[in-house]
Amino acid sequence: MSSTPSPTPERPTIGVFDSGFGGLTVLRELLRLVPHARYIYLGDTARLPYGSKSHETVARYAVSSAHFLADQGADHLVIACNTATALALDDIRAALLIPVFGVIEPGAQAALSASHKSLFRSAPERTKQVDGGAEKHASPTTSHHAPPPKPAHALVLATSATTQSHAYTRALTALGLRATEKACPLLVPLVEEGWISHAVTAEVLRIYLLEALCEAPDASILLLGCTHYPLLRPLIENTLHELHHPMYVIDSAEATARAVSALLPPSASTEPPASTFYATDSIEKFQRLGSAFLGHPLNEVHLLDLGG
Known part of the structure; x- marks a missing residue:
């Protein structure tokens, strides 16, 4: 050797x-x-x-x-x-x-960075439509009685073993974020079968995301908590678009x-x-x-x- x-x-x-x-x-x-x-x-x-x-x-x-x-x-x-x-x-x-x-802490840190953008977009003072469709940003001081926005909510897709460890939840909550972990055990074998854009994979992913979004309807960040999942990123983003639920997608491999x-x-x-x-x-x-x-x-x- x-x-x-x-x-x-x-x-x-x-x-x-x-x-x-x-x-x-x-x-x-x-x-x-x-x-x-x-x-x-x-x-x-x-x-x-x-x-x-x-x-x-x-x-x-x-x-x-x-x-x-x-x-x-x-x-x-x-x-x-x-x-x-x-x-x-x-x-x-x-x-x-x-x-x-x-790979867990960098992914959580990347979610925290994305959360600042998510919080701005979801805050009560976000962009409003006025004057026949022209956009005008409301001032953060418009209302003195509006409650502070909740911490951003991150949805983590991962394997069963990773979700059972709750490592991402610990890392995200330590940074002040809310977290929901969703086990997606069928995705790894589908990726290893080479079914990256297969209709079966698309349907399985859609089911997982629908189930996860029922638990976390206000999630604005999606963290890919398995190193197989970056290969599914285009399919994930397309599925989120079809579900009318755009999210910031964090690739923990890149992070x-x-x-x-x-x-x-x-x-x-x-x-x-x-x-x-x-x-x-x-x-x-x-x-x-x-x-x-x-x-x-x-x-x-x-x-x-x-x-x-």
């Missing part, structure tokens, strides 16, 4: 891991926002799904994956897995001496990449990104599915045995 070259201050080595393929959407955004870095991606496909495992087992799997990436030279680590972030972030940070990023980018120093490097891929099961399947998640072919993937 070839070792990754030692990092330089201008060219960090970023390890990224997930239980499978979804974390490649995080890597896709990292490649766009931090193009000068080296990347090592590990998909622990032999031990997925993490969501059906106990807290202790997930932590053990995640820490072993994190140690592998650190041993390969990673000087930053991104947990590109919602379940591992929810259940093992503290364990991983305790086990490593390098900066560790999860995580922005959080990593913000903490790395600017680089003058003109070298293209370099990526090395590992999987703990079926190389052929990882290349086939991974190419769809990453947006370009995966020509070489190394098979890795991390044990049980």
Whole structure:
């Protein structure tokens, strides 16, 4: 097994891991926002799904994956897995001496940023129609008796394991936002089947959104709490349009990449990104599915045995 070259201050080595393929959407955004870095991606496909495992087992799997990436030279680590972030972030940070990023907190922070726009749009002093249709903004001081607006409401679509952890609810409420989590267990297998724009997927998504909006009719922010879901973003936005319920859509994969980018120093490097891929099961399947998640072919993937 070839070792990754030692990092330089201008060219960090970023390890990224997930239980499978979804974390490649995080890597896709990292490649766009931090193009000068080296990347090592590990998909622990032999031990997925993490969501059906106990807290202790997930932590053990995640820490072993994190140690592998650190041993390969990673000087930053991104947990590109919602379940591992929810259940093992503290364990991983305790086990490593390098900066560790999860996907939940950046998504919650992005929702907070979007909430300021949502609150303005939904406040009592929002745009009014006057003078035959011309728009005029009412002054915030128009009414001295109007109650303050409620905190923005974020709807989180995620897997059953992530919603059961309530990690997004904790992160969002800590920032002063209201949160409703909706488990969407059928979406991951549909995405992995390649049915990104299939009529069946569209109908399943429509049902999930209708159910969620019955619970959270005033939700103005939609947070994609699974790294598979960015592939469904066009379908999600189209469905929201059809339901006449526009929302700010937050992609936690993109939010995580922005959080990593913000903490790395600017680089003058003109070298293209370099990526090395590992999987703990079926190389052929990882290349086939991974190419769809990453947006370009995966020509070489190394098979890795991390044990049980």
